[in-house]
Amino acid sequence: MILVDPGLYIGTAADLNDSQALINAAITHILSVDSVDPRCLLSAQKDLCMKWVTVLDETTSDLLSHMDDCYLFIQEAVDGGGAVLVHCQAGRSRSATVVVAYLMKRHHLSFADAYLKLKNVKQDVQVNSGFEQQLCLYEDMICQVDTSSPLYKQYRLTKISEKYPELRQVPTELFAVDPSNSSSREASYRCRKCRRALFRSSSILSHPVGDGARAFSHKKSSNLTGDIQCTSYFIEPVQWMQDALLGVMNGQVWSTHDQ
Secondary structure, three states: OEEEEOOEEEEOHHHHHOHHHHHHOOOOEEEEEOOOOHHHOOOOOOOOEEEEEOOOOOOOOOOHHHHHHHHHHHHHHHHOOOOEEEEOOOOOOHHHHHHHHHHHHHHOOOHHHHHHHHHHHOOOOOOOHHHHHHHHHHHHOOOOOOOOOHHHHHHHHHHHHHHHHHOOOOOHHHOEOOHHHOOOOOOEEEOOOOOOEEEEHHHEEOOOOOHHHHHOHHHOOOOOOOOOOOOOOEEOOEHHHHHHHOOOOOOOOOOOOOO
């Protein structure tokens, strides 16, 4: 294991078997970012505070959603006078991602600076491209996982779309509140045909204008000026869409009043 910051070490799964090294480093907390239960890796039961984040080292895996919890776990150890070992299987990607996120938030560093700080003490770290994008997004959100942020909503929807072929139920927390059941004074958008409230302005997700809108044959429009204009809104799922999203959509979702 290698000391990265006061009270913070990075290591591998094998380090859990080195009882003497854990004692020498005065380790009090262990943060495991792995698919294997860390308790079966310890050489003996110890009086340690442990946290296990089950994540595979794949570009599609989600570590962003765990970054704030991991930060608090490390912060509690360090500020309490203890020491924490953050490890994954090889100590190169998953554990490195968590350590970089901690350095970013603790020392107000950019992703690039925090990554360089870690590489200066452990040259073999290599965060996979998916985790690298998540760290950049963490930086964009000022090192705070804000579930109401359009950036985070878009990220979560992307993760869901990557798994959609094998998903049978979209997590309910991804659905925005149905504006027709809400007393919020926020601006809402209505169906032009039946006037039902469909979504609120906070549900709109930004997106680059491209060929995507042209794929909606029912939404064609002529552009006399020749300038590129977007004719569609990208939004997060809303509660009234829940049943439809688990069925066959053929590219369209109808208002419940228009079915």
